[in-house]
């Protein structure tokens with residue numbers, strides 16, 4: 001089979017199409033003919049050589065967490081899915097035996113890892129991590145859902161977002177940002193989002209963003225958010241200087257969920273502001289398979305349509321990563337092997 005493998009950890013030029021043997025499922029596994037694989041900033045960290053998870057010894061490395069397609073073959077003991085089923089993968093890899101797996105939620109698993117291998121014609125996966133894709137949901141749209149939407153959904157749950165709340169989403173035009181807006185909108189909450197690009201904000205406004213702020217200067221953004229009013233929750237996937245900015249605009253008792261570090265892996269925060277304001281900061285990674293199942297239901301019920309920026313054939317996977325790096329697009333970039 002053909003794979004879009006990382007052969008150098010030097011950015012988008014490091015992707016090569018290489019032949020690898022088509023995997024066979026082992027006990028409890030299935031193989032999926034990959035129709036669509038969405039890419040995430042997580043893959044780009046690896047490709048840029050900026051992830052502790054993969055180094056030169058691991059090359060060639062086939063990344064890609066978000067797989068949708070059709071089951072090809074199933075291994076021994078698999079009963080939940082059969083060849084021909086349309087499926088999307090929940091990329092959580094959990095041990096099933098630790099305290100967190102026993103008591104939940106599963107994404108707290110102390111051995112938590114992520115599936116990689118979607119940027120290929122065939123993916124070998126844990127069969128019990130496959131979620132059924134109804135006929136009226138396209139596989140490209142389904143592939144957009146796991147990492148970005150599941151993460152945003154879980155963050156909204158962790159900050160106890162309620163209808164009518166104001167949710168601040170710095171960096172609102174990418175995978176997690178757009179997902180946060182669409183899911184908050186479906187919940188009946190209001191959103192305030194930022195971007196460096198006016199035209200990208202226009203697009204996100206058409207998807208439900210209530211207040212768009214163009215800019216990258218934290219001071220200017222702070223003033224613009226304060227003019228709207230204090231926010232009840234923050235979805236922070238940028239880190240860096242956006243963490244204190246988020247605290248500045250949070251109301252007393254407000255909550256901030258943090259899932260990423262695009263703007264920096266370290267943040268300084270004003271400790272008296274945190275405790276005198278009774279604010280909460282909550283780390284959050286991915287979501288649960290139950291979250292993903294609910295998101296699939298929401299899309300099928302018409303609550304929102306996942307935003308696909310562009311699709312790329314497998315041999316243009318490098319161009320998809322370049323588009324992500326250049327901050328060109330709104331929503332999800334999806335490779336279609």
Ligand SMILES: NC(=O)c1ccc[n+]([C@@H]2O[C@H](COP(=O)([O-])OP(=O)(O)OC[C@H]3O[C@@H](n4cnc5c(N)ncnc54)[C@H](OP(=O)(O)O)[C@@H]3O)[C@@H](O)[C@H]2O)c1
Pocket residue numbers: 039040041042147148151170171172173174175176177194195196197200237238259260261262263284285286324327328
């Ligand atoms: N912990 C988890 O489970 C988890 C899950 C998913 C994602 N994440 C993390 O969340 C972050 C977002 O992931 P994603 O896949 O949604 O990424 P993405 O699609 O690349 O996000 C693009 C957004 O980030 C903004 N941005 C990019 N570079 C920036 C910079 N240097 N300073 C400020 N804003 C910047 C862009 O702003 P413009 O509109 O101005 O271009 C755009 O709004 C990543 O750090 C990722 O690793 C974590």
Ligand SMILES: [Zn+2]
Pocket residue numbers: 094095096097098099100101109110111112
């Ligand atoms: Zn576990």
